[in-house]
Amino acid sequence: MHTMGENGMKAYREMETSELKTLKEQLEEEYRGFQAKGLKLDMSRGKPSRAQLDLSMGMMDVLRSGEDLRCREGIDCRNYGVLDGIEEAKELLSAINEVPSDHIIIYGNSSLNVMYDTVARSMTHGVCGSTPWCRLPEVKFLCPVPGYDRHFAICEYFGIRMINIPMTPDGPDMDLVERYVETDPAVKGIWCVPKYSNPQGISYSDETVRRFAALTPAAEDFRIYWDNAYNVHHLYDEPEKQDVILEILHECEKAGHPDMVYKFTSTSKISFPGSGVAALSASLKNLEEIKRQLTIQTIGFDKLNELRHVRFFHDLDGIRVHMSRHAAILRPKFEAVERILDEELSGLEIGTFTRPRGGYFISFDSLDGCAKAIVAKAKEAGVVMTGAGATYPYRNDPHDANIRIAPSFPEMEELEQAARLFTLCVKLVSAEKLLAERGAGA
Amino acid sequence: MHTMGENGMKAYREMETSELKTLKEQLEEEYRGFQAKGLKLDMSRGKPSRAQLDLSMGMMDVLRSGEDLRCREGIDCRNYGVLDGIEEAKELLSAINEVPSDHIIIYGNSSLNVMYDTVARSMTHGVCGSTPWCRLPEVKFLCPVPGYDRHFAICEYFGIRMINIPMTPDGPDMDLVERYVETDPAVKGIWCVPKYSNPQGISYSDETVRRFAALTPAAEDFRIYWDNAYNVHHLYDEPEKQDVILEILHECEKAGHPDMVYKFTSTSKISFPGSGVAALSASLKNLEEIKRQLTIQTIGFDKLNELRHVRFFHDLDGIRVHMSRHAAILRPKFEAVERILDEELSGLEIGTFTRPRGGYFISFDSLDGCAKAIVAKAKEAGVVMTGAGATYPYRNDPHDANIRIAPSFPEMEELEQAARLFTLCVKLVSAEKLLAERGAGA
Numbered sequence: 001m002h003t004m005g006e007n008g009m010k011a012y013r014e015m016e017t018s019e020l021k022t023l024k025e026q027l028e029e030e031y032r033g034f035q036a037k038g039l040k041l042d043m044s045r046g047k048p049s050r051a052q053l054d055l056s057m058g059m060m061d062v063l064r065s066g067e068d069l070r071c072r073e074g075i076d077c078r079n080y081g082v083l084d085g086i087e088e089a090k091e092l093l094s095a096i097n098e099v100p101s102d103h104i105i106i107y108g109n110s111s112l113n114v115m116y117d118t119v120a121r122s123m124t125h126g127v128c129g130s131t132p133w134c135r136l137p138e139v140k141f142l143c144p145v146p147g148y149d150r151h152f153a154i155c156e157y158f159g160i161r162m163i164n165i166p167m168t169p170d171g172p173d174m175d176l177v178e179r180y181v182e183t184d185p186a187v188k189g190i191w192c193v194p195k196y197s198n199p200q201g202i203s204y205s206d207e208t209v210r211r212f213a214a215l216t217p218a219a220e221d222f223r224i225y226w227d228n229a230y231n232v233h234h235l236y237d238e239p240e241k242q243d244v245i246l247e248i249l250h251e252c253e254k255a256g257h258p259d260m261v262y263k264f265t266s267t268s269k270i271s272f273p274g275s276g277v278a279a280l281s282a283s284l285k286n287l288e289e290i291k292r293q294l295t296i297q298t299i300g301f302d303k304l305n306e307l308r309h310v311r312f313f314h315d316l317d318g319i320r321v322h323m324s325r326h327a328a329i330l331r332p333k334f335e336a337v338e339r340i341l342d343e344e345l346s347g348l349e350i351g352t353f354t355r356p357r358g359g360y361f362i363s364f365d366s367l368d369g370c371a372k373a374i375v376a377k378a379k380e381a382g383v384v385m386t387g388a389g390a391t392y393p394y395r396n397d398p399h400d401a402n403i404r405i406a407p408s409f410p411e412m413e414e415l416e417q418a419a420r421l422f423t424l425c426v427k428l429v430s431a432e433k434l435l436a437e438r439g440a441g442a
Numbered sequence: 443m444h445t446m447g448e449n450g451m452k453a454y455r456e457m458e459t460s461e462l463k464t465l466k467e468q469l470e471e472e473y474r475g476f477q478a479k480g481l482k483l484d485m486s487r488g489k490p491s492r493a494q495l496d497l498s499m500g501m502m503d504v505l506r507s508g509e510d511l512r513c514r515e516g517i518d519c520r521n522y523g524v525l526d527g528i529e530e531a532k533e534l535l536s537a538i539n540e541v542p543s544d545h546i547i548i549y550g551n552s553s554l555n556v557m558y559d560t561v562a563r564s565m566t567h568g569v570c571g572s573t574p575w576c577r578l579p580e581v582k583f584l585c586p587v588p589g590y591d592r593h594f595a596i597c598e599y600f601g602i603r604m605i606n607i608p609m610t611p612d613g614p615d616m617d618l619v620e621r622y623v624e625t626d627p628a629v630k631g632i633w634c635v636p637k638y639s640n641p642q643g644i645s646y647s648d649e650t651v652r653r654f655a656a657l658t659p660a661a662e663d664f665r666i667y668w669d670n671a672y673n674v675h676h677l678y679d680e681p682e683k684q685d686v687i688l689e690i691l692h693e694c695e696k697a698g699h700p701d702m703v704y705k706f707t708s709t710s711k712i713s714f715p716g717s718g719v720a721a722l723s724a725s726l727k728n729l730e731e732i733k734r735q736l737t738i739q740t741i742g743f744d745k746l747n748e749l750r751h752v753r754f755f756h757d758l759d760g761i762r763v764h765m766s767r768h769a770a771i772l773r774p775k776f777e778a779v780e781r782i783l784d785e786e787l788s789g790l791e792i793g794t795f796t797r798p799r800g801g802y803f804i805s806f807d808s809l810d811g812c813a814k815a816i817v818a819k820a821k822e823a824g825v826v827m828t829g830a831g832a833t834y835p836y837r838n839d840p841h842d843a844n845i846r847i848a849p850s851f852p853e854m855e856e857l858e859q860a861a862r863l864f865t866l867c868v869k870l871v872s873a874e875k876l877l878a879e880r881g882a883g884a
Binding site for chain 2: 045047048050053056057058060061063064065067069076077078079080081082108109110112113116117120123124125132134135150153154157158268272273274275293295296297298299300301302303304305
């Protein structure tokens, strides 16, 4: 977490009202200049750029018509068969997910779909023999905030009541998590992005992970939904700049709660976002239950795409080399946004932002009550940000302060323009807000 | 439907007991001969053979690294985006599914998964605003029998009560269907494989389809689950030997029930069974509801695989040419099985079988009470058939008579051996049964 430093610029709050008014007029003129440029940029989603996608183009050539399309077990990957993934895909994905290769199921192209299915199954069939959630008067999930909007959307779709849990620099507020999980049997889950979290880029401390593993839930069917989306998604190659977190399955096992966690991962931001391979790791007992469902749900997922990934990446070393190439493209973008935020906002005391060492987002917090107006202003000038509030359940940010910045997709020049415009919107809306507070609004 | 003809062979029932006993001993010796061969053949599932898979190998080359991977709309198919399929995939799949291209959603690799999801969504969210099925005391589905085991497995998994509807040569017994659907509001669905049905290869008559479209269900959330699995899967090239059925969406619309049907299809048995593209067609109102769910469930399916299919097959003409190549491989296999069944069983009056003009199965009906024993005998000699009973809900064939034969996977020589063994088992078990009836069992 970074508070704008002191580079000699004056904090807005300390300005005289007349000074602030003049400033606001200048900012408005600047804004009109931006509007005239007719920008059309998108910083809304964690979408890899074209250059990043090009890194994986070799994957299109590893299964040519001349190749043998049988996997190691001798199974023809073109045909039906194999419910939970071919052996070599299990090895690759479990290496990425840091689990033993018998503790994984390989799915289709979307880990979101796996998470959705996991909740849907719990609604209709319960969890390992528990009462189906659809028969309960209420089901609740804990949601560390700010967090990932699509996690929240799943809960909302199924009518699961969401409870905000504030994030700290070490992860979710564990005092609160423990209190809810250990006393309220209606609490059935918590969404976690434990490494390079979405949107703050926070990685959970060892103590946080251990406290998760040590939870003694009031509900037998409570599970931790551990979305390991960014495990190998470092921005820096130097080991000391790469976050490392404890492995949750192992910790849960050690703590005597082997069944308490579902750990999701995918190659969406390793290979191709639309055509990756997703996976779920859990205890053998959990996996057994899930496979009973899978047998009914499908005849199997796309084994050719599994094979394609294995033949292209080979192993975890291959993944690491590849991720370093992603980092080489992403890092300058993150640094550019951070630089511009520093240059434009330092000392103004109108916002703070995170400087993650991995993942896909920078989290920005404006003055209370400004986020929606900032995002709207940016949009009016052609820059689409993630909707303000999206990082909170029910799209309701109680402070109207958090904005998720996704620097990955735009090309560098556009990104810099978008970041400048963003900071301009922050300044303008902040000035307006402060003037309004003083009864001197426009 | 074909009853074994009269080629001069004597019906088992007309044999003297001593004659039948001698015959049984001969058959047993023949059976031991088969056992000694140590066969290991699989006629259990509708799995394409290696030669059929090879027909689509060109698909591995159409998206090489040098190719532009944008679809017609200019969207980069490698990246996130596009929920319901790229335009050209919609065109191709809707041509296969015989619907307008705005009446389709493109999914992942498995139409079974689409059907499962459709039922799962109805369980938790109802259908277009109806009460979620999980809140109802009972939900029932009609199941034309014999039918597809995996349809039944979905119902069983969700606790949906299944009601057998006998098949006729024109499709399901529509008198019965009408009576159930129009009087019982707990009846929410019926599983149909309307063309080259699984396992009988029956195609619904025009009258059957029109009576489906004219249904006035007691339940507002009743839907016809129209599994259009074999629409282009003819065994013969001559148009007069290809079944044609009425298009159900259009018929439902004409009859004033546009929302009453979900029509599923996939390329699983066109391209690669594990790596095809599935689709669902329905009214715009139904599709809208489904897309609201899809937005929550996934960020989108594998667009590269959609593009791969379009670039390889181009259009319906491409599909037709390709399916004719499949037919050239499949037809001799079906004909060989039928020939052997004729040769071995004609006149014995111990079984009947279907001679489908498309699809993947031949349906065999033994004397009552013999199917399980026949399948067990075949298995003991190394030939795996679909489990007896599998073609009925709850694996309960009240006559213990129906056996599904899947001729597609084995190579010709093996197939002929398997078919011979199968007929031997039919003869042996039938002789045993008749002797037992006469109190002259072993």
